[in-house]
Amino acid sequence: xxxxxxxxxxxxxxxxxxxxxxxxxxxxxxxxxxxxxxxxxxxxxxxxxxxxxxxxxxxxxxxxxxxxxxxxxxxxxxxxxxxxxxxxxxxxxxxxxxxxxxxxxxxxxxxxxxxxxxxxxxxxxxxxxxxxxxxxxxxxxxxxxxxxxxxxxxxxxxxxxxxxxxxxxxxxxxx
Amino acid sequence: xxxxxxxxxxxxxxxxxxxxxxxxxxxxxxxxxxxxxxxxxxxxxxxxxxxxxxxxxxxxxxxxxxxxxxxxxxxxxxxxxxxxxxxxxxxxxxxxxxxxxxxxxxxxxxxxxxxxxxxxxxxxxxxxxxxxxxxxxxxxxxxxxxxxxxxxxxxxxxxxxxxxxxxxxxxxxxx
Numbered sequence: 001x002x003x004x005x006x007x008x009x010x011x012x013x014x015x016x017x018x019x020x021x022x023x024x025x026x027x028x029x030x031x032x033x034x035x036x037x038x039x040x041x042x043x044x045x046x047x048x049x050x051x052x053x054x055x056x057x058x059x060x061x062x063x064x065x066x067x068x069x070x071x072x073x074x075x076x077x078x079x080x081x082x083x084x085x086x087x088x089x090x091x092x093x094x095x096x097x098x099x100x101x102x103x104x105x106x107x108x109x110x111x112x113x114x115x116x117x118x119x120x121x122x123x124x125x126x127x128x129x130x131x132x133x134x135x136x137x138x139x140x141x142x143x144x145x146x147x148x149x150x151x152x153x154x155x156x157x158x159x160x161x162x163x164x165x166x167x168x169x170x171x172x173x174x175x
Numbered sequence: 176x177x178x179x180x181x182x183x184x185x186x187x188x189x190x191x192x193x194x195x196x197x198x199x200x201x202x203x204x205x206x207x208x209x210x211x212x213x214x215x216x217x218x219x220x221x222x223x224x225x226x227x228x229x230x231x232x233x234x235x236x237x238x239x240x241x242x243x244x245x246x247x248x249x250x251x252x253x254x255x256x257x258x259x260x261x262x263x264x265x266x267x268x269x270x271x272x273x274x275x276x277x278x279x280x281x282x283x284x285x286x287x288x289x290x291x292x293x294x295x296x297x298x299x300x301x302x303x304x305x306x307x308x309x310x311x312x313x314x315x316x317x318x319x320x321x322x323x324x325x326x327x328x329x330x331x332x333x334x335x336x337x338x339x340x341x342x343x344x345x346x347x348x349x350x
Contacts, residue, residue: 046350049221053228053238055271058285063228065240065349094349096230102345105334110233114349159280170277174240174269174289175221 038125038140038147042069045090045121049073052174055096055112062093063114066171072126076173082136083167087126093119120148122156124169135160135168213300213315213322217244220265220296224248227349230271230287237268238289241346247301251348257311258342262301268294295323297331299344310335310343 048067056062068076072087095115102111120141128136131153139156141148160168223242231237243251247262270290277286295316303311306328314331316323335343 047224050225050240050242052289053240053269054274054277054289055230055238055287056281056285057287058281058283060285063230063238065225065228067225092349094228099229101338102229105337105345106231106233108233110231110235112230112232113346114227114229117350162280163276170280171288174267175292 038123038138041142041145042088048090051076052171060119061096062118063096064091064093066091081167083126085127089124091122135164137168213298213313216317216320217263223265226251227346235294236271237293238271239266239268241266256342258301260302264299266297310339312343
């Protein structure tokens with residue numbers, strides 16, 4: 001009998017945890033439901049091709065890489081605008097870290113490398129119909145592999161609107 | 176007769192140009208012959224997976240990405256040392272460029288993006304037997320798609336010796 005009670009309790013906890021995770025994955029109503037790909041970290045995003053790299057100083061204090069799935073990279077390389085549905089862009093970032101080892105090799109202080117991952121992993125996914133109120137792009141940030149609760153879409157879009165002419169993409173492709 | 180003389184002159188010029196290109200592709204005797212892969216820019220290197228990113232200030236003044244072919248990335252991810260033959264690492268770099276557009280979005284001066292490509296594209300290729308005198312790695316730099324003349328191998332190796340314990344690789348993998 002104890003075993004049955006424990007099983008029920010565990011099952012309830014798992015159902016509840018599942019609901020919580022689904023809730024976390026949901027963006028504000030204005031963006032509609034998240035597509036499957038943004039409900040969890042795309043399993044292969046770390047294998048995607050490089051679009052460009054950047055350094056954000058200030059509070060962010062990171063070195064970052066912008067990667068794209070095949071649809072996104074093809075669109076970048078061919079100059080396709082707007083980007084086709086299914087394009088996904090990933091932004092990874094690592095702590096901006098001086099490298100004594102490299103400085104020694106160069107004979108001067110000049111080298112900054114990527115330290116531990118910081119500032120989450122952010123994604124933009126194109127679905128012109130689903131994300132019509134945010135320029136056709138859905139936005140989500142993952143912290144420690146978990147999608148971040150709501151409001152991300154609107155806060156991201158507020159800035160990305162500035163580059164509407166480039167289909168809301170700040171990053172240009174680096175050859 | 177004029178046509179024959181012109182043909183001979185053009186043929187001689189082409190043979191001479193070919194010899195010059197082959198000479199350019201050759202590294203110092205101590206490193207042996209270049210493997211086929213380094214005699215020309217690997218056609219697919221821009222599709223390789225990302226290992227890490229860095230910023231070199233000073234005279235280099237670039238943002239750089241380190242990419243690897245599948246053999247190299249697998250070795251990095253699995254912590255394999257020394258790297259197996261066939262591993263190739265590519266270093267791409269672009270001019271470190273302030274972005275007014277991004278700064279406006281962030282509301283402060285903090286953003287540096289990748290400008291035009293600079294400082295060539297450099298490769299390390301592992302062949303423990305062929306490059307025995309430079310730690311098992313061959314080195315080459317391409318400028319505008321052309322391999323740079325000699326001495327690169329020894330000048331690269333002089334610095335990379337400092338990280339012999341990590342199979343001569345300065346760059347660590349960024350997760």
